[in-house]
Amino acid sequence: KNKASSPLIESKYSNEEYYMITFLSGIEYWKNCYSGFENASKAFGVKTIYTGSPEYDVNQEITILDQIIAKNPSGIAISCINPDAFETSIKKAINSGIPVVTFDADSPNSGRYSFLATNNRYAGEKGAKVLSELLGENGGNIVILTLPIQLNHEERTKGFVNAVKNKYTNLKVVKISNGRHDQTEAAKELSGILQSNNNIKGVFCTDSTSGVGAATAVRELNKIEKIKIVSFDTDNGTLDYIKSNVISATIAQGTYSMGYKSMNFLFKLNHDYIKKGIEPDDSVIPPFVDTGVDIVTKENVDNYYKYDLGIPKK
């Protein structure tokens, strides 16, 4: 299965190549973005390629971006590890006439045409809202499992914490902890925490791996239902845990539409259907698009199952 998809229709644009570039490209999270990107492309009959840096490494991603620019593609949708570092390269691309939009993680001063993302802070806030509703008036203590040093996760955490401070005062964040990208470690982490403060009522995870870890820890301490978990993203693991009540809810980002809209913008930019501008009409590209977040609970969980690896769910 080559990630360079073939056009749906015979079109005179079939030789155009649009790139999606990410960091930690191996992880599940981006797949939804790309499938949006890919499907949109089919309508225009252009080629799309997914690439990026497998590691969380600025240098690696920039180098790849530069190398892509060197290929002079028809458009680039990129998720930037870091806002400032990408300015030079993105400017370079735009000056040489390659349309660039950023998604999920922005580079605001780079002159990119548009930024499409869930507002991570908002997502965090949502998480707080859900938890506080789940726990009711008397609320309780909360643990956050996140991935420190990864910007978008830091953002989600901040969003959550602020929301708790200002709105959902029935909650109290007692600990922010490290999921370490590994469910074993996440489980270790949480079970430790649950031991030390036995009045923890809720857990908020900013990534699905931590979510699964948390779920396991809670299960092994037979505290299902007693401790509410709100996780992030919608891989089958998380969804299954929602089905079996271990995870109460998860936050689904508009990843699909991030990709889908990025593709639309890029194509239209490339063919001058839209341009930068002030007055809001459909000939002007909006500098920011909030792709929104949905809350997935047991009620609507079934809508979110994907068919991965071509294997239909049992």
Add this chain to the structure above:
Amino acid sequence: MKESINNIFKNNLLVTYRKLSAIREMTVLISIIFISIILAIASPHFITKDNLISTTIGLSSDVIIVIGVTIVLISGGLDLSVGSIMSLSGITCGMLYLYGVNIWIACIISILIGTSFGFINGYFIGKIGLNPFITTLAIAGISRGLSYILTEGSPISLYGVPKSFSNISQSRIGEVPIVILVIFLVTLICDYLLRRSDFFRKVFYLGSNEKAALLSGINIKKIKIIVYVSCALFAALAGVLSTARFTVVTPSAGIGAEMRSISAAVIGGASLSGGEGTIIGAVLGVILLNIINNGLILLNVPVYWQDFVNGAILLLAVTIDFVNQKKRKELH
């Protein structure tokens, strides 16, 4: 005259020997107890049944892995591929299940797959004669890569897998999870074998002077292969067990397991130059590291401090141990 001297020697030497051989494990054990006491004082929750059990479950896969890693270290080798092999066999197990293979058969196959990578390690290191560091680093890349290629990054969920499987890690005798008992047993057995069995004796020879081992008619190629195979076997087991535990497998599982287990083994008295080490020591090493992390959590140390503290502990541990040894070996 000479006789009597020799006798004096022997008596002393038995005593001292006991001391010597014990000392490594002792230092670790003592530090474990010491830290435990501190934690017990600092937090009422530390010595709770639940905490102890969950901590133990948490470190179970590290324990399994460290056994294999220690054996490799004793043979004078090094294995940086355990984490990746762990994840690969987890992944294959999950996928086979999703493709409709009976879960138990899936386990066996995936363990075989994992082990076969150990064989590749052993083949390149033992037969061809490549350097362990590089070989296992490469194999780590390859097997981790395979996990990603197979899953394209998505975690695999084994929803609705038979309870009999997912309960492996839950089911208990009285309060104690069976897994833990089994692991405990395995540890003891391996430790005994390491001290007494003919095969592991050869591993020690290999580790302390390969050339001399060769001249003593020891089949070093064969031993190397077996060593790496068994290391991979343990890793694969860990992979399957954590699959059972989480009913979800991610291609990123076991990241950093190599370094963790090597550190643990060394803290427990294994030497990276080979020819030294005990299983019990290594396992104690794992326990120590995990208790410390548990402590960091109980004492609400900010996340950002973890790496720092772990690094410091590691350095401290080896330094102390080294100084002890030096005292013993004075003139070296």
Add this chain to the structure above:
Amino acid sequence: MKESINNIFKNNLLVTYRKLSAIREMTVLISIIFISIILAIASPHFITKDNLISTTIGLSSDVIIVIGVTIVLISGGLDLSVGSIMSLSGITCGMLYLYGVNIWIACIISILIGTSFGFINGYFIGKIGLNPFITTLAIAGISRGLSYILTEGSPISLYGVPKSFSNISQSRIGEVPIVILVIFLVTLICDYLLRRSDFFRKVFYLGSNEKAALLSGINIKKIKIIVYVSCALFAALAGVLSTARFTVVTPSAGIGAEMRSISAAVIGGASLSGGEGTIIGAVLGVILLNIINNGLILLNVPVYWQDFVNGAILLLAVTIDFVNQKKRKELH
């Protein structure tokens, strides 16, 4: 009779010696050329100015790091802390600047800080006598930890830093960035020194037989310290340079740099058992690995394949090289 034998022996020896010393770098160079040709055919974008320059800039920091790492490897050591030291000195540089220190002074201080960690490595390994793997692993944890603690995980932006600084990496002679020229020069100088200078010769002695080095009155402690200090120095330089390049520093910078550079050095002919290796070889190694990754991008190979391919390449490279060597050895 014996004379004549000796002469034949001598001639053979000179020839083979030349071959030996050359062959390592040659094999790498040849593979680089070979792959380049393939890529040039496969993709029109490979031999474009932009692609080449961006690739070269991309690998510049790896090149700087690999120089130090190679020196350590030759001394029979190992340094797993370069990546962390790189990020730490980047971080300190950034923070000092934000606290109002003149950027150039900030650079110097931060380089000193990074280097001092090299000294700690050297001290524990050389003076106290700990194992390099463990020591540098621990120091890696500590320094990376410090980066996190200092930044609490968030990247530091040097917005509005003097152009003179941020241009270090931009300014060019004609088309070629000056940095690259400088690095190229440094490489050549280091390579010459490594082959000819007394100090580096001692490094080779140390690496090839520590005991003998000790017995022949070489101050191995001092040399070890110098070796690790210089390794850290290069890492710190890399850190500052990438700060200048990105005008932003992340605590996660340089993750995986250790393994990358060790692989590169080994591909370039360095031996993990010490006493062998050349700078040029190592640098060629870096280039090879980076060209291959560039190729993966150009040929739109799915990202999931990168780990796998890199692992396979590494294994292939060392195997080929090893077999070559073996052939040569069997001449005797």
Add this chain to the structure above:
Amino acid sequence: MNPVLKLENINKKISDFFSLRDINLEFFKGEAHVLIGENASGKTSLMKIIAGFYLKDNGKIYIDNKEVKINSPADSKKIGISMIHQDFSLFDHFSIAENIFLESKKYSILSLKIIDFESMCSECDNLFAKFNIKLDSKTKVKKLSFAQKQLVEVAKAYVNKPKIIIMDEPSSSLTINESKILFNIIKELKKLNSVIIFISHRIEDLNAIGDRISILREGKIIFSSATLNLSEDKIINLMTGMDYSKRYPKLNIQHGREILRVKDLTSGKTFKNLNFNLYKKEILGITGLAGSGKSKLARCIFGIDKIKSGKIYLDNKFVNIKNTIDSIDNKIGYLSEDKYKDGLFLYLNIPLNITAPNLKRISNGYFIDKSFEKELTNTYTKKLDIKYANLYDNISQLSGGNQQKIALAKWIISRSKILILDEPTIGIDIASKVDIYNIINELVTKGSSIILISSDINEIIGMCDRVLVLYEGEISKTLTRENLSRDKIIKYMVKLGDNNL
């Protein structure tokens, strides 16, 4: 005349079980001071104190009547003391020249200390010419034979023109010819007014170049004088406090059928078409100059080095020995000459070392019978009178000679039918040598056959039934016990041929 080096009441506790006590010694310029004593008597330890490897507990060291502090090898180097160690301090991967000039290198750009290899090699060649050492300065040291390495060590010590030079058994594996070279070098050093401290277990050396003799016993100097005309028996008696009537207790055993035949054996470079055979209960001696191929031959038979062509027959049956496992299965044993590299596990304890090739004997294939292992160890450490502090210490803590004994012990236990002993008595004191010869005899009477590779002519003459003399990889002569003589052996070693007899 006042001493260059003076030791005054030196005391040093080496281990709980051994210490050097009240050492008082004087060393004069231009003199070779021979230091002898049985194994583990403290010779090396004492020297290591002078060379700065061990720190003395108390006592004073004077150089030219001024007290000096020696706290590290570097210190003693500064003073001009250099030491040739029992285990080599050479760098295998580097050329002979570089090894020899390691500490007095030639620089082309002095300020940068850029090494000038060319001039180094030429100078080295001159040196070799001067002492007619037949080696090529560009050869890598790893390609040298054991004794050749020993010569290189000596040459290295010489070029440093040291004030004081300590030689810890430099002649242990030299044949008479190489010894001559060694002695010439020492004479040169004497001319340069160096002090030579010469440790040896070969009494003949001492008459050849010694000016002064001191005897160590259990860490004490028990005899020191300028007079050298002591009888061997007297010396042995001083060393050990016992008398040894017979130094080579050769038994006359009727040897049995042929058990080993080597046919047209050819290795890569070293030797071609060797033919010889070995009988049951025979002691076959192999001797020859350094680099004549003695060890190579052994290594080929034992399956360490590959053979190009040729066949090996055991009991008239062709056997294909591909590696050491095969040879050990065929009950062949090999005691290698370089015990430090491939003879011993320096960082394992005595039992583990002794049982290494004998696992089959002490285990049921799965588990090891510790008690039997211990018993076995004890009997043989007694038998060979191995002096150790603690049975379970690393053997790196034993004295050179005792390490050699351990290397030997593990093969004695192995019950090999054919035992190849490559320089088995290197570094072993005269008294213990006799023990070892007795054990060899015992093995033979029990039915083993021995191939005794040695550069010590007396040993060869004293112990062997038959002797192969090698010259550059050819058997220049096979001598039987009847017509064994010193001169003959020497003649065939350098291949003057019969007519010169």
